[in-house]
């Protein structure tokens with residue numbers, strides 16, 4: 512939890528151009544676009560069973576509900592802002608282990624899934640006229656947290672308008688993986704070159720398979736070699752190259768991109784915060800280079 516506060520403090524001092532805003536929390540109705548109503552109710556009313564709380568990894572509290580609602584709201588706001596301004600981020604988020612009907616692995620609600628479903632609905636409402644049906648906003652989720660985005664993969668399993676790409680450690684949590692549209696499994700101790708080659712190849716495949724109107728990028732800091740839960744061996748420089756590849760890919764195609772922090776458990780935790788700050792600085796450099804132009808072209 513400490514990393515979020517540290518990240519915010521460093522953004523204020525080191526990247527004052529970055530506009531920080533508090534996002535409104537999502538409602539039960541918005542959550543129900545990606546989650547089962549019975550699960551949303553159980554979370555809101557404090558009726559989660561002991562087994563459900565154990566799978567999430569922490570006990571139910573009002574603070575847990577508010578935090579999960581706030582984080583989904585922040586990813587939604589990041590998606591909306593990205594669609595208008597090209598790029599935006601949630602300084603938390605990336606809770607990709609949450610399924611439609613249950614939380615898991617420190618994830619209560621799947622902020623990516625909730626945000627994607629909300630912006631798709633909003634875009635459709637905004638553009639549908641009296642005649643004809645508006646096309647659905649197509650979203651690619653690029654999940655580079657070191658753990659597979661299993662909840663996200665399952666929620667969008669049969670959705671042709673959302674493409675899920677996950678690069679993750681083959682031997683890491685979750686041990687029972689789901690099927691994303693594109694999964695790349697990496698061996699323990701995978702280094703920069705192997706990872707970056709796999710990422711470039713994956714984006715090449717994404718180019719052939721899907722035409723996205725919006726990218727949601729989970730910029731997990733946990734592929735870092737100093738991460739307690741990572742099992743891979745990327746350097747900080749390698750992670751900056753990773754971010755560069757993703758932002759370059761999105762901006763050079765004029766695709767708006769929203770990103771979230773996802774996992775990061777380094778010792779010391781300031782290494783995770785440094786990786787997160789580096790992602791923001793890379794994003795900012797692309798915003799300065801391309802600005803609004805790419806999005807509107």
Ligand SMILES: [Zn+2]
Nearest residue numbers: 656657658774
């Ligand atoms: Zn992770």
